[in-house]
Amino acid sequence: MPFYETIHIRPQTQLHLWKIEEPLDSLIAGVPLQDHSLIRLHKLKSEVHQKGFLAVRHLLQHLGFSDADLLYDASGKPHLSHGQHISISHSHGFAAVAISNENLGLDVEAMRPKVLKIAPRFMDVDTHLSGLSLAEQLQKATIIWSIKEAVFKIKNEKGISYPSHIREQPFDPAEGSTVARLDFKHQTELFPVQFIQREDYIFVCVFES
Template identity: 30%
Template sequence: MPIVHEIKRRHTHVVVWEVSETTEELLQILNLDAQQQAKFNELTDKRQREFLGIRACFHYLKIEGAILYEESGKPYIKSNHHISISHSWGKVAFAISKFAVGIDIEKNRPQKIRNIQQKFIREDEAVFIEKKKLDDYLHVIWGIKEAQYKLHDGNLWSFLNHYRTQPFKYNYNHQIICEIIDEEHHTQYYTAYYDRIKDGFYLIYVLDNIL
């Protein structure tokens, strides 16, 4: 099974799985139950492969049961652990943690990320970005804010007003403090982690915990 990246901490387990097998091979490996098969049959081809990728992560991590969804679309399982899921270009990133968690995986797309930087880079973030590593900083900060958005259940929508990444040095600080600022201007602090993984993808996850 093509696990291309794995992170194990005392409280958190993250895997990235590359969906490289055929749909038929995946179905043989995973042996879906009747409920899972019915859900699978409702999906488009692309969504079917994403669904199987998530089930493959479950299989690898030996997690039992179904993924359930809040009204907002946030996934959860019947457990005292939290989960988060992200997809990008044939890769599925999955995190399970004792803490509330949000995860994001991003393909390296320099032109696209530069074109939208004004939508998510604050003035107090722009000042610590090294110009020669601009694309790396943009992908990491975008990924942190995407993960925060998922962690906070999508209730705060502005990547400029509601999410802030504290100063860090790319490729030196792999543990970053980030903030969520609510409508009453109260600030909560979180810990973000990032890695550059196979095929140039960026993997970022955020925990509701200051370590």
């Protein structure tokens, strides 16, 4: 069973990781799903996404929950039936679940060279990546992309632009934390950020302050 790790991100927040190594048939057979979850699974066209969907359910099962404990609101945001906040994410080889007493957004990203090609679309490359080695650029650009994705999971409002509205304070990737800022609709909000790296993956948790 490829349960990978539990990380205590904050005193009331745990990040749980599952390394996706099983074939699809094994993942399907290993976890009971409700009818609406089966429908949702079969609508996913990519096997990678199907595996991620199922690995999240395996992770919840490992933590003592079931598929029935995971609820979704009208906007598609997940909730746990017992009331704690939850955010889920998966990317290729990892699935992750963050459970907290605080509202949060979680994003998982594989560090792939593609992120440097699209970096100018979501960040000021000269400001953030100047003077870094290629490996450092890849790491930092992935962290920044994940921060913006996680902020959007919390806010989820039409019209939010990653390059124009979401920014992060200067940070050193080795420190594992920063603060994100959302300037939108004449309001400014700050979001504490915690991030870690495991293997070639970045895991980012953003909290609603």
